[in-house]
Amino acid sequence: MASEEQLSAIKRAKVLMVGAGGIGCELLKTLALSGFQDIHIIDMDTIEVSNLNRQFLFRQCHVGQSKAKVARDAVLRFRPNISITPYHANVKESRFNVDFFKEFDVVLNGLDNLDARRHVNRLCLAADVPLVESGTTGFLGQVTVHLKGKTECYECQPKPAPKTYPVCTITSTPSKFVHCIVWAKDLLFAKLFGDKNQENDLNVRSSDTGNSSEHSEDVFECRKDEDIEQYGRRIYDHVFGHNIEVALSNEETWKNRNKPRPIYSKDVLHVKMTKENGDTEKDCATGDVSAMASLSLKNPQDIWSLAENSRVFLEALRLFFSKRGKEIGNLTFDKDDQLAVEFVTAAANIRASSFGIPLHSLFEAKGIAGNIVHAVATTNAIIAGLIVIEAIKVLKKDNNNYRMTYCLEHPSRKLLLMPVEPYEPNKSCYVCSETPLSLEVNTRHSKLRDFVEKIVKGKLGMNFPVIMKGASILYEVGEDLEDDMVAIYAANLEKALSELPSPVTSGTVLTVEDLQQEFSCSINIKHREEFDEEKEPDGMVLSGWVEAPVDKDNNKPNGNGESTSNALPTEEILEGEKDVEIQETSGGTETVAGKKRKLSEVDESRNQKKPEKLDLDDEDDELVISDDWESLTKKKRV
Amino acid sequence: MEGQELTEQETALYDRQIRLWGADAQRRLRKSHILVYGMTGTVAEFCKNIVLAGVHSVTLVDERVVTEESLSANFLILPDENLYHGKTLAELCCDSLKEFNPMVHVAAEKGDILTFGVEFFEKFDAVILSCCSLRKKKWINQKCRKLSKPVAFYTVECRGSCGEIFVDLQDYKYSKLKRLDETIECRIEYPSFEEAISVPWRALPRRVSKLYFAMRVIEQFEYVEGRDPGQTIIDDLPGILKLRKELCETNSLNESQIADALLERLVRDTTEYPPICAIIGGILGQEVIKAISGKGDPLKNFFLFDAMDGKGLIEDISGPSGGSGAGFD
Numbered sequence A: 001m002a003s004e005e006q007l008s009a010i011k012r013a014k015v016l017m018v019g020a021g022g023i024g025c026e027l028l029k030t031l032a033l034s035g036f037q038d039i040h041i042i043d044m045d046t047i048e049v050s051n052l053n054r055q056f057l058f059r060q061c062h063v064g065q066s067k068a069k070v071a072r073d074a075v076l077r078f079r080p081n082i083s084i085t086p087y088h089a090n091v092k093e094s095r096f097n098v099d100f101f102k103e104f105d106v107v108l109n110g111l112d113n114l115d116a117r118r119h120v121n122r123l124c125l126a127a128d129v130p131l132v133e134s135g136t137t138g139f140l141g142q143v144t145v146h147l148k149g150k151t152e153c154y155e156c157q158p159k160p161a162p163k164t165y166p167v168c169t170i171t172s173t174p175s176k177f178v179h180c181i182v183w184a185k186d187l188l189f190a191k192l193f194g195d196k197n198q199e200n201d202l203n204v205r206s207s208d209t210g211n212s213s214e215h216s217e218d219v220f221e222c223r224k225d226e227d228i229e230q231y232g233r234r235i236y237d238h239v240f241g242h243n244i245e246v247a248l249s250n251e252e253t254w255k256n257r258n259k260p261r262p263i264y265s266k267d268v269l270h271v272k273m274t275k276e277n278g279d280t281e282k283d284c285a286t287g288d289v290s291a292m293a294s295l296s297l298k299n300p301q302d303i304w305s306l307a308e309n310s311r312v313f314l315e316a317l318r319l320f321f322s323k324r325g326k327e328i329g330n331l332t333f334d335k336d337d338q339l340a341v342e343f344v345t346a347a348a349n350i351r352a353s354s355f356g357i358p359l360h361s362l363f364e365a366k367g368i369a370g371n372i373v374h375a376v377a378t379t380n381a382i383i384a385g386l387i388v389i390e391a392i393k394v395l396k397k398d399n400n401n402y403r404m405t406y407c408l409e410h411p412s413r414k415l416l417l418m419p420v421e422p423y424e425p426n427k428s429c430y431v432c433s434e435t436p437l438s439l440e441v442n443t444r445h446s447k448l449r450d451f452v453e454k455i456v457k458g459k460l461g462m463n464f465p466v467i468m469k470g471a472s473i474l475y476e477v478g479e480d481l482e483d484d485m486v487a488i489y490a491a492n493l494e495k496a497l498s499e500l501p502s503p504v505t506s507g508t509v510l511t512v513e514d515l516q517q518e519f520s521c522s523i524n525i526k527h528r529e530e531f532d533e534e535k536e537p538d539g540m541v542l543s544g545w546v547e548a549p550v551d552k553d554n555n556k557p558n559g560n561g562e563s564t565s566n567a568l569p570t571e572e573i574l575e576g577e578k579d580v581e582i583q584e585t586s587g588g589t590e591t592v593a594g595k596k597r598k599l600s601e602v603d604e605s606r607n608q609k610k611p612e613k614l615d616l617d618d619e620d621d622e623l624v625i626s627d628d629w630e631s632l633t634k635k636k637r638v
Numbered sequence B: 001m002e003g004q005e006l007t008e009q010e011t012a013l014y015d016r017q018i019r020l021w022g023a024d025a026q027r028r029l030r031k032s033h034i035l036v037y038g039m040t041g042t043v044a045e046f047c048k049n050i051v052l053a054g055v056h057s058v059t060l061v062d063e064r065v066v067t068e069e070s071l072s073a074n075f076l077i078l079p080d081e082n083l084y085h086g087k088t089l090a091e092l093c094c095d096s097l098k099e100f101n102p103m104v105h106v107a108a109e110k111g112d113i114l115t116f117g118v119e120f121f122e123k124f125d126a127v128i129l130s131c132c133s134l135r136k137k138k139w140i141n142q143k144c145r146k147l148s149k150p151v152a153f154y155t156v157e158c159r160g161s162c163g164e165i166f167v168d169l170q171d172y173k174y175s176k177l178k179r180l181d182e183t184i185e186c187r188i189e190y191p192s193f194e195e196a197i198s199v200p201w202r203a204l205p206r207r208v209s210k211l212y213f214a215m216r217v218i219e220q221f222e223y224v225e226g227r228d229p230g231q232t233i234i235d236d237l238p239g240i241l242k243l244r245k246e247l248c249e250t251n252s253l254n255e256s257q258i259a260d261a262l263l264e265r266l267v268r269d270t271t272e273y274p275p276i277c278a279i280i281g282g283i284l285g286q287e288v289i290k291a292i293s294g295k296g297d298p299l300k301n302f303f304l305f306d307a308m309d310g311k312g313l314i315e316d317i318s319g320p321s322g323g324s325g326a327g328f329d
């Protein structure tokens, strides 16, 4: 395998690895063993205990240190004479610009989120450097090769959208545990401990039938005449008792649904909880306080009874106010915050119990709330091996032999590792072709700010955008701007599109550019008066931009908002247990056809179907879109 | 040990994999004992995977001393001659492996594996052989099959861009989750290594991987020539082509089914290629975890990978009698 020619290509190569996590550790080891001598590695993360089961270059004593740096040191122990350059940094930093990327012969991604992947994809296209992309989740994984003009880019195919749930499912009619988790995390937790000025739907649906909204606002404030125990019980009774009663009064809602049961603390907890000397204790560091510990609940895998959940709820609330009082008002849910996980688990379980939904353990609730993706060393090792095989082909310019390879859990036609020829670029991809996008928007009502946030940042994934109409710049982000320009742009943000100094109206063509990504695209503007609030919540519709359909009912919640990654449970998709809607790509090289099928159909003819894109990874994965194997193989190959 | 709950420390460390295979499987892993023979690069990969997964113990056997070749794909051996003094490959790998997971007991066993008795093999739940002659594979496989308790048996070999795994789980029963709360009992019967490789080639489906045949030719060549595993050079090619002819005639298989080019690749480049080690060591790790935890369909009974075409194939080489595949109780 290792011919002289190949060996010298490997020795001469300068490679960039992005990510030193699950795939990264395996990849760095395999690259070093394979003879690579000049490896640069970027990772902004530090090591955590839950990494140690698979990120084998790290030890307990490294927890808290830079992944990139520790990985380098560990690999130098068995290959001391090679050069590994670590960067403990975000790949989006401006120093990693196109010129930086141009220094490399190949870029290898071992990332865990869609955002960073898109960013690296654009830099590789701009620098014309080949990219080998990868992802794993559980036993599944995939490796793909992206070469500008030769194979599709990372963004040629639709990417799964983050999951969202209809507001009323969360506030009024939960039917799955995940709905209760979202309610507990995004509504109740945020209401009690988060920023008070944030919009919050907690009371919206339940209060609009009866009480005035002014009254319900006050409910969450601790009154002067009550202690924390009384306050906790009042909150408990309000959200699990009173609000349910209010919801029940709306007969229409429950015609075809099981009615929920209001739960009051006195019915669940007969005796007053013994108060610990909470008030005299000082605030202490996050993570040191635990309701489970004070209640002597040990096993996170146990499913607590309603009474236990109620005790955890009240105790966690008490601990937040008595020991972490300073943080209240600024807290956001974090899966590594033990007390927050305890509170959310308990609240979700009490609500689940009210709605007749099966209860879950803290371990399971944490997984759902934190969008935790299962991960194991074996899959990462296999994927790393496949990445190196493709990287060497890239160095040898072995253009006809690139493969994308799927690592499957269940063999398909005897294949556990399934190579597929790469696709040619999608001619209507707005990233790697120059196809303009079009945007329907109410140019009189929508502000430039909405356009920047929802479209330029939200959908196009730009970090340092410049927005131009012809030669005039409407908006720009950058470090070296003049003060007067900064003021003008700030003012522009608040203006409606049609009222900008250079008005944006129907027929206007905007050029949007990201200077760091050296990526630009045109957007044709079309004015439209009305938008459907439920279906088009952004108040604007971008087309020519491909995005996978949102599956409405899955048992994983939306992430913490830090990335657009999304976690469809792969297993379920492949097993077809859930009614997940999937999207089928059309046979040609045109954009994705919106043809949808129920997964159960796919399942019946499973032998002919293959997962199309495992777009995942190792911490926050994104996921699998099943596809029709026959149509997939008919797609044009390179 | 079995019924014991996982400790807080274990739950934290194994969090991401418990989410994958469950706490029961993790508990079963925790009490399992693994025997590994032959410290190749592929086996180093496998050991890393299984130690990270959290088995109870891993016992390494390899009496050889360090050579340049043993370093080439094995990241467990540090390139520092001061460490090698008087140590076997097993001992050196043991020192590195221990660091990967303080909860796992890693030990090196001295002595000739062919002299080890029943009481030695009986301590293990899975036995993995690499860099092993045909005779040794058959002998240890038979030994494992005669034990009073079931032992999962594997052989693994990587040559250049190719790799092969053989699996013998004897009479393997496991339960499979089918839809929500319904489980079904599955049973798979495996042939021994000797039975599997004795299945006449003409009895196999036409589309069986050619790599399977090629590996048998090389294996047989090394056996009749009295070579150590992996000890072939390009000058052996004529002898190997001659043996291919004989074997194909006995098996009524057209000689052209085993391409000259494939045999030449296997003979010319016998060293391990690190990406292949990672892939094969990963698949093997996964299979051993499945067998121990009783979770997931185990592969039966050969896995073959060739980087040339990128395919990782499962082949069931059981012959007409043992070819029943998965059955239900």
Ligand SMILES: [Zn+2]
Residues within 6 Å of the ligand: A152, A153, A154, A155, A156, A157, A425, A426, A429, A430, A431, A432, A433
């Ligand atoms: Zn593209």
